[in-house]
Amino acid sequence: MAVYKRYKGKRISSSHPRYADARWWIYKRLKGKTIHQSIPEAKTKQEAELAERQIIKASFDHSYKVADTTTTLAAFIEQKYRSYVEQNNVNKGAKDLYIRLLLEHFKKQTLGSISPQDCRDCRSKLQNRQNKRKKGSELSPASINRIMSTLSKIFSLACEEGILDRNPMQYVKALPEPPPRRRLLNEKQKEDLWTELEKDALLYRLIVLAVNLPLRRGQLMAITEDFIDFEHEQVLVIGSKGRPPRLVPLNATATKVLRAMIADKQLPFPIKDFRKRWYTA
Template identity: 25%
Template sequence: MIKELENGKWLVDVSLGTDPITGERIRPRREVSTKKEAEELEAEIKNKYKQNHRVLKEKIEFLDLLELFYEHSEAAHKGTYPENMTYSINKHILPYFKKSILQSIRKKDILNFRKHLQSKTDKEKKLSNKTINNIMTILNQIFNVGVLEEILTSNPCDNIKRLPKEYKKMKFWTPQEFKEFLKLIPTDQLLFKTFYTTAYLTGMRCGEMLGLKWIDIDRYKKEIDVNKASTFINGEHVLIEPKTKTSIRRISINSKLLRLLDQWRHEQEELFNDLGVFHSDQTLIFQYKDTPPRKDIFSRKIKYFCSNDENLKVIRLHDLRHSHVALLIDQGEEYHTIKERLGHASIRTTIDVYGHLFPNKQKAMAEKLDDII
């Protein structure tokens, strides 16, 4: 509304509804010198409010924003997005926010959500700070889409610091322990012997291994070409780019591992022939039926095989990667060599994760000082 005042000035009085939190009317009022200025100011206030506070008017639900987020994710990842991201959304984020209206979500609500994550357990195991930080990163990305689409003026996750890293004792198998583990695998289950041996002697990530095809093995150079990873999106198998650019690498392998892979390939060809499945260089190395392999079976089998030896500690599938690094360190390999083999983005990552496994040089240095006196 525009109104001329007794003092000759013009009043701009714009009603913009009510605040969703306080319930008070949003009604900016300003005085200007001329009618033209008043008309321009009124238009400016309305346009600015429409652009910056669209969400207040539309009352967009979190579910609507989540749908937009998936559209953006599909575009960014060429029709795919990581399976663990959708798991985190469905398991942790959606149950908490699904009834929320976006304009009512503030920074304190995000902090309360993080406290909620810290207090809950997943499969009878408390969520680690790393897992919670990953969930919060996904939530931040969801709200960023809201800002990008101009349905939010700001991201309520902004300026929320990550939880500190938790340093737990790393589990790994020594060469002797790994040999004991191999003895627990029945001779007629060559697939598992080959898979775990490859993991132990290369340090590859599980997704990278399950994405390997026979064409990725260079028999003459004795190298494995790591250029993709296997995952399942909405139940469908897809091969995606590895975790980082540096994850695309070539890994040298030893002769015994190459012979073991050859042995498994021969058995796999016979298995596929019995199943009536075509076999070629494009076949996934660790496929054992007419569908691509999932990592679950390889995780479960570690516990199953270890159950036959009460003296052998159980480790996770990913701990075979840690075991490989411990093996390299024991053999005297340097950080840079290990970084390249693992496909880490920076040497800092290698040092942060595995630095404590390197032998302490100070003791040897101190002993040399005895020669001085």
């Protein structure tokens, strides 16, 4: 077995005075490739040899396309994908919803057993699912594409980890989406809108800020008093859509609204369900 102990970058024997404190390492050549890594969890030679066998088996399975028959979709999401979401996504709530919908379909199915047709079946099931926010309607093609895109990313991460050798979602086409709406309010509609918004002071202030600041809704809702620099007339906004946090200048209207909100202790926005409040306004 090619396991040994290493201390301060040097291979040592059992006669070394710091042998007990040294770390176990693996050195093995397999099909022209070198496996050379530490095993910090191993405390004994038997544990190091067991780890060596598992690493060699994993390398063998990957080289000869032996499928992983034990890792389920649910387990991989908990072990790997949630960490990815924490490190790379702002809207974690949406990802949690997508994960829940995917697991409702795949349940305890293993990653290696999921075929492109299984993915199409999942998409078809989502097309027939009722939209809880809009009663009497189904999920939009854009919403379904976002959910399936999440599934594709999970498979891509599994390929990176060596669990899969291909992404089954690469054979599944996205649903066609309708072109974006281009509807502008006329003067009468604008007047009616502002009149209605004045009945809800908090929603009115949110819309005024939305008009005067180039921010997404989630960025607006995340603004706190600590993020605002009135002296230099700018506000720090969180990252969104892969972009890092940035400073955005404030005009006189936005400054006036933010000062009023701080005085009324309305930052961050105490709104839990913006959509419901907007539709009922």
